[in-house]
Amino acid sequence: MSSSSAESTAFRSALEVVRSVEPRVAAAIGAELTDQRESLKLIASENYASPATLLAMGNWFSDKYAEGTVGRRFYAGCQNVDTVEALAAEHARELFGAAHAYVQPHSGIDANLVAFWAVLADRVEAPALRRAQARHVNDLTEQDWYALRRELGNQRMLGMSLDAGGHLTHGFRPNISGKMFDQRSYGTDPATGLIDYDKVAETAREFKPLILVGGYSAYPRKVNFRILREIADSVGATFMVDMAHFAGLVAGKVFTGDFDPVPHAHIVTTTTHKSLRGPRGGMVLCGPELADQVDRGCPMVLGGPLPHVMAAKAVALAEARRPDFADYAQRIVNNAQALADGLLRRGAKLVTGGTDNHLVLIDVTSYGLTGRQAEQALLDSGIVTNRNAVPQDPNGAWYTSGIRIGTPALTTRGLGTAQMDETAELIHTVLGQTTPGAGADGTASKAKYVLDDAVAEKVSQRAGELLAAFPLYPSVELS
Structure with a gap:
C-alpha cells in the first residue's frame, strides 16, 4: 500500500468512526478541509501540519494524565508519555541548539507564562523568601506573605508596543501579563517603522525592567538580538525572546548570528505551529540556570500536559x-519578499517598506x-x-489601519515567487475596488464597505484556479 493511500485510508476511517457518533462533527471536519483547500490563506500565524503530525494527535495518549516531567510523574503508568516528551525535547534542543527544552505548554501564552514565572521565581521569589526567612527564621506571617506578593506583582517588563508589532502577552492590560507586571513599551522610528535600538536602551536605563522582551507578531523585519541582550545586560534585566512567529526561520537557519535569538536570550518561548509547521502548542527553551524553574511549569502555570500533542510536536x-x-x-x-515587491509595484503602502521575514x-x-x-x-x-494595527494607528486595535499577510501556508502548498506576484495583483484589485460604506444613520462607517459582487467573484475564481495547481494534502481523499 502506498503512503498516499495509507493517509487517505487513515483519515477516511477516522471520520467514519466520528460520523457513527456525531455526524455533524464529522461533517464540520470535512468542510474545514474543503474550505482550507479552496481559500488563499495568507494569515501569517497559520500553516498546514503534515498528515503524520495530524495523525499523531488522534490516539490513546489523549487518555493519560502526566503531571510532572520525564521520570518524575505524579501518576503511574507514564512510561510511554516519557518517551514522546523526551523525544520532543531532544529534537527541540538539537534543532535550536538549546541547552534545555520544555515541550509541555499548550499554547504560546502558556509558554510565556511559564517563562515569566520562571524568571520571577529565579530573580524575585527565591531571594525575597531568603530575606524573609532570615528575618523571621522560617516563620512567615501573613504580613510577610502580603509583602512578598506585592514584590512579585510589582516587577517591570519592557516589550514592543502593540501598534509597532508587539503581542498582547508582552505585558498589555487585556492579558494576564499586563496584570502581573508594571509594563512599558518600546516602539519604532516614526519615519522608518524600524526598531530604534538607541531609544530602547534609553528607555531601559530609565525604566530598569526585570524582563526585557524581544519578539513580535507583526513586525516585518529582522531583530538584532545581540544588541537587545547587551541592553538587557546593561540594566541587569533578564532577556526573553518570544519567537513564536519566526521559529521556523530560526529552525531553518534563515535567521542566524545576531538574528538567532537562542544564543543571546536567557529564555526563549515559541509556538509549535505557525512557521514551524507543527501542532498547535508551545515550548520554552533556556539554559541550565533556569531549567529547574521552567520544568515546574506544571503545576505552576499549566494543567496536566497533553501527551497526544507532545507526540505530534515530536513528529x-x-x-x-x-x-x-x-x-x-x-x-x-x-x-514574502516577492509578495511585498508585487504590492509595492502596484502602489500599496507597506509598513517599513518591505519585509525580511515571513510577513x-x-x-x-x-x-x-x-x-x-x-x-x-x-x-x-x-x-x-487578518486586520492588524500599524504604528501610531489612528483607528485603534479593533478597526485598525492595516492588513497582516504571511507566506508560510502558501509556501507549504508549493506556491512560489511567480504566484506571489499574482497574489499581489488579486489583493490590489480587491482593495482598489473597495470603498467605505455608510452606517444605518448615513454617516461614514469603519466597518461597512462596498465591493461589487462581480469583482469578488472574479477574484475568488482566479484564486481558486491558482490554488488548483498546488493541491492541499494531495495524498488525502475523503471520498
Missing part, C-alpha cells in the same frame, strides 16, 4: 530537522479603508487575512 520537530525544511524556510522569506503589513489607509473593511472585502473574494 513535527523531527520533520523540521530534515534538510528540506531549511529550503522551505528560505522559500517562505523569498515568497508583510499593508497600510490600507492608502486605499481609503480601515483594516476591518479590507479584511472582510478580501474574505468575500476568497483571500483569508
Whole structure:
C-alpha cells in the first residue's frame, strides 16, 4: 500500500468512526478541509501540519494524565508519555541548539507564562523568601506573605508596543501579563517603522525592567538580538525572546548570528505551529540556570500536559530537522519578499517598506479603508487575512489601519515567487475596488464597505484556479 493511500485510508476511517457518533462533527471536519483547500490563506500565524503530525494527535495518549516531567510523574503508568516528551525535547534542543527544552505548554501564552514565572521565581521569589526567612527564621506571617506578593506583582517588563508589532502577552492590560507586571513599551522610528535600538536602551536605563522582551507578531523585519541582550545586560534585566512567529526561520537557519535569538536570550518561548509547521502548542527553551524553574511549569502555570500533542510536536520537530525544511524556510522569506515587491509595484503602502521575514503589513489607509473593511472585502473574494494595527494607528486595535499577510501556508502548498506576484495583483484589485460604506444613520462607517459582487467573484475564481495547481494534502481523499 502506498503512503498516499495509507493517509487517505487513515483519515477516511477516522471520520467514519466520528460520523457513527456525531455526524455533524464529522461533517464540520470535512468542510474545514474543503474550505482550507479552496481559500488563499495568507494569515501569517497559520500553516498546514503534515498528515503524520495530524495523525499523531488522534490516539490513546489523549487518555493519560502526566503531571510532572520525564521520570518524575505524579501518576503511574507514564512510561510511554516519557518517551514522546523526551523525544520532543531532544529534537527541540538539537534543532535550536538549546541547552534545555520544555515541550509541555499548550499554547504560546502558556509558554510565556511559564517563562515569566520562571524568571520571577529565579530573580524575585527565591531571594525575597531568603530575606524573609532570615528575618523571621522560617516563620512567615501573613504580613510577610502580603509583602512578598506585592514584590512579585510589582516587577517591570519592557516589550514592543502593540501598534509597532508587539503581542498582547508582552505585558498589555487585556492579558494576564499586563496584570502581573508594571509594563512599558518600546516602539519604532516614526519615519522608518524600524526598531530604534538607541531609544530602547534609553528607555531601559530609565525604566530598569526585570524582563526585557524581544519578539513580535507583526513586525516585518529582522531583530538584532545581540544588541537587545547587551541592553538587557546593561540594566541587569533578564532577556526573553518570544519567537513564536519566526521559529521556523530560526529552525531553518534563515535567521542566524545576531538574528538567532537562542544564543543571546536567557529564555526563549515559541509556538509549535505557525512557521514551524507543527501542532498547535508551545515550548520554552533556556539554559541550565533556569531549567529547574521552567520544568515546574506544571503545576505552576499549566494543567496536566497533553501527551497526544507532545507526540505530534515530536513528529513535527523531527520533520523540521530534515534538510528540506531549511529550503522551505528560505522559500517562505523569498515568497514574502516577492509578495511585498508585487504590492509595492502596484502602489500599496507597506509598513517599513518591505519585509525580511515571513510577513508583510499593508497600510490600507492608502486605499481609503480601515483594516476591518479590507479584511472582510478580501474574505468575500476568497483571500483569508487578518486586520492588524500599524504604528501610531489612528483607528485603534479593533478597526485598525492595516492588513497582516504571511507566506508560510502558501509556501507549504508549493506556491512560489511567480504566484506571489499574482497574489499581489488579486489583493490590489480587491482593495482598489473597495470603498467605505455608510452606517444605518448615513454617516461614514469603519466597518461597512462596498465591493461589487462581480469583482469578488472574479477574484475568488482566479484564486481558486491558482490554488488548483498546488493541491492541499494531495495524498488525502475523503471520498
